[in-house]
Amino acid sequence: MSLLEVRGLDAHYGAIHALQRVDLTVEKGEIVTLIGSNGAGKSSTLRVLSGLLRPTAGTVTFDGRSLIGLAPHAIVRLGIAHAPEGRGIFGTLTVKENLELGAYSRSDRAGIRADISRMMVRFPILGERAGQSAGTLSGGEQQMLAVGRALMARPKLLLLDEPSLGLAPQIVQTIFAIIREINQEGVTILLVEQNAHMALRVAHRGYVLETGEIKMTDDARVLAASDEVRKAYLGIG
Amino acid sequence: MVTTPQAVVRSLLPLAVAVGVAVGLELLLGLLGFYAQKILFDIGVNIILAVSLNMVNGFTGQFSIGHAGFMALGAYGSIVVTYYGGYALFGDVMMHSTVTGYALYFVSILVGGVVAAGAGLLVGLPSLRLRGDYLAIVTLGFGEIIRVVLQVSQPVLEPSEMAAVPWYEQPWHLGRSLGFVHSGSYNTLGWTWTAVAVTLLVAYRLRESTHGRAFLSIRENEIAAESIGVNTTRYKVNAFVLAAFFAGVAGSLFGHQLGAGTASRPEEFNFMKSFEVIIMVVLGGMGSISGAAVAAVALTLLTEALRSFQDYRMISYSLLLVIVMILRPQGLFGTHEIWHLLARFRRKGTR
Numbered sequence: 345m346s347l348l349e350v351r352g353l354d355a356h357y358g359a360i361h362a363l364q365r366v367d368l369t370v371e372k373g374e375i376v377t378l379i380g381s382n383g384a385g386k387s388s389t390l391r392v393l394s395g396l397l398r399p400t401a402g403t404v405t406f407d408g409r410s411l412i413g414l415a416p417h418a419i420v421r422l423g424i425a426h427a428p429e430g431r432g433i434f435g436t437l438t439v440k441e442n443l444e445l446g447a448y449s450r451s452d453r454a455g456i457r458a459d460i461s462r463m464m465v466r467f468p469i470l471g472e473r474a475g476q477s478a479g480t481l482s483g484g485e486q487q488m489l490a491v492g493r494a495l496m497a498r499p500k501l502l503l504l505d506e507p508s509l510g511l512a513p514q515i516v517q518t519i520f521a522i523i524r525e526i527n528q529e530g531v532t533i534l535l536v537e538q539n540a541h542m543a544l545r546v547a548h549r550g551y552v553l554e555t556g557e558i559k560m561t562d563d564a565r566v567l568a569a570s571d572e573v574r575k576a577y578l579g580i581g
Numbered sequence: 582m583v584t585t586p587q588a589v590v591r592s593l594l595p596l597a598v599a600v601g602v603a604v605g606l607e608l609l610l611g612l613l614g615f616y617a618q619k620i621l622f623d624i625g626v627n628i629i630l631a632v633s634l635n636m637v638n639g640f641t642g643q644f645s646i647g648h649a650g651f652m653a654l655g656a657y658g659s660i661v662v663t664y665y666g667g668y669a670l671f672g673d674v675m676m677h678s679t680v681t682g683y684a685l686y687f688v689s690i691l692v693g694g695v696v697a698a699g700a701g702l703l704v705g706l707p708s709l710r711l712r713g714d715y716l717a718i719v720t721l722g723f724g725e726i727i728r729v730v731l732q733v734s735q736p737v738l739e740p741s742e743m744a745a746v747p748w749y750e751q752p753w754h755l756g757r758s759l760g761f762v763h764s765g766s767y768n769t770l771g772w773t774w775t776a777v778a779v780t781l782l783v784a785y786r787l788r789e790s791t792h793g794r795a796f797l798s799i800r801e802n803e804i805a806a807e808s809i810g811v812n813t814t815r816y817k818v819n820a821f822v823l824a825a826f827f828a829g830v831a832g833s834l835f836g837h838q839l840g841a842g843t844a845s846r847p848e849e850f851n852f853m854k855s856f857e858v859i860i861m862v863v864l865g866g867m868g869s870i871s872g873a874a875v876a877a878v879a880l881t882l883l884t885e886a887l888r889s890f891q892d893y894r895m896i897s898y899s900l901l902l903v904i905v906m907i908l909r910p911q912g913l914f915g916t917h918e919i920w921h922l923l924a925r926f927r928r929k930g931t932r
Binding site: 394395396415416417421425426427432435437444446449493494 | 809
């Protein structure tokens with residue numbers, strides 16, 4: 345059984361048909377990426393998975409349980425953490441308070457404290473700035489904080505929405521290296537990216553979304569080599 | 582949250598200071614003139630109102646402008662208790678400085694708070710799904726509805742007149758535009774400032790708790806708050822109910838002040854009162870507890886200083902608001918507390 349199974353998913357924003365019969369599976373331990381251009385429905389898919397957007401049709405099964413109709417806070421408790429697009433850090437709170445809030449759905453105080461120390465080792469910059477307002481961090485640091493905060497929930501599945509958005513190329517490299525490390529530690533990741541090149545390098549499998557529909561799916565390496573993807577998303581050929 | 586001894590001391594500090602002030606005021610009562618007492622009382626009530634509204638507008642970042650409505654419900658709820666309770670216990674509505682009398686007053690304060698909190702739940706459940714301006718409109722409407730309903734109610738019933746009125750019409754007899762003219766003046770500065778202390782302590786402890794952090798996360802970014810597992814609707818309602826409770830307590834104190842005769846007129850709880858409290862919260866800095874308290878003190882004193890220009894009071898308030906918004910848009914203390922700023926100031930001084 346797959347960790348996440350999505351079948352025939354439809355979603356609307358008013359009259360706009362954002363997702364059309366989207367089928368998608370994520371196996372335990374994988375990094376799966378959703379690539380596609382602006383407005384293709386990548387973020388909408390994540391928003392449905394974390395309960396922020398209610399689908400109009402289809403099924404979502406996570407770890408054997410249906411997620412349809414569940415509120416976002418209930419879905420977090422089942423083990424899905426969402427690092428939303430635009431980072432969404434809590435600007436006037438300190439870095440440490442942001443991390444503590446990431447563990448909001450947990451109640452094991454000792455475990456939370458240990459995880460905060462672990463995050464500060466994994467992201468040394470967060471350790472250095474623990475007492476600083478999160479709003480004063482740079483874009484890349486805020487992205488690390490957003491990822492760290494999502495990990496504080498100890499998710500089985502991490503949803504990452506455009507982690508490379510607006511970051512300098514060098515920082516993007518670092519972020520993707522971190523994504524790979526987190527995955528090697530056992531966290532399954534569903535990664536939404538416009539930077540298809542980087543996403544396909546780090547992911548095991550990929551889906552190509554176009555105007556709300558899945559156009560292709562294959563191993564990340566095969567997708568990166570296919571003419572269609574190279575032309576449309578990698579700007580080669 | 583980690584609870585260190587320093588944190589405990591710091592959180593108990595406001596309580597200790599305020600109870601000290603309360604006891605001191607009670608002892609000084611004989612030395613203080615009626616005028617000074619009245620000002621200290623007004624300051625206390627305004628602190629409770631500002632600090633409680635700050636839980637909604639400052640902590641959770643919602644915009645409620647109907648605080649006077651909850652205050653009115655608290656005032657009427659508690660006056661009904663001391664009024665008819667007084668008849669039942671003593672046979673009259675006078676203030677009784679006995680243990681029973683004070684117990685009655687204490688119960689009435691709690692009833693006032695609970696009535697307002699109940700209304701907060703009723704208003705909050707449907708309306709906190711609204712955002713920004715829409716919530717402001719609903720709360721504004723609520724406050725005005727309360728006032729108008731009180732204004733068009735029937736004259737107050739004496740116990741002897743009760744039998745002549747069917748039970749379902751009895752709650753409708755709230756004294757028209759005059760309110761409960763003969764209610765007892767139970768309140769003293771000791772009661773007022775103890776309530777101030779409790780409000781400050783609850784606000785502070787709340788903000789430093791996990792629940793308080795959940796409130797703040799909603800203010801900072803509602804979608805991110807949901808994505809880390811905060812039930813945002815429930816927390817917004819919680820903040821609203823808690824703020825309404827303390828507004829009700831402030832109303833209870835207000836309704837039983839010295840010379841209570843005119844204190845429960847519905848006019849006292851009009852939109853201008855709600856607006857005054859909002860100005861206090863905004864001036865102090867959204868989310869700053871000490872900011873709300875300091876602004877409450879300052880604006881109450883300003884009101885007194887401008888008493889002879891009463892007609893122009895709102896002009897001076899608005900002008901002050903405009904100036905602060907230009908010079909310091911985050912309010913006096915921003916989201917910080919006065920001791921944070923003092924500490925920073927001291928660090929700069931030694932450098």
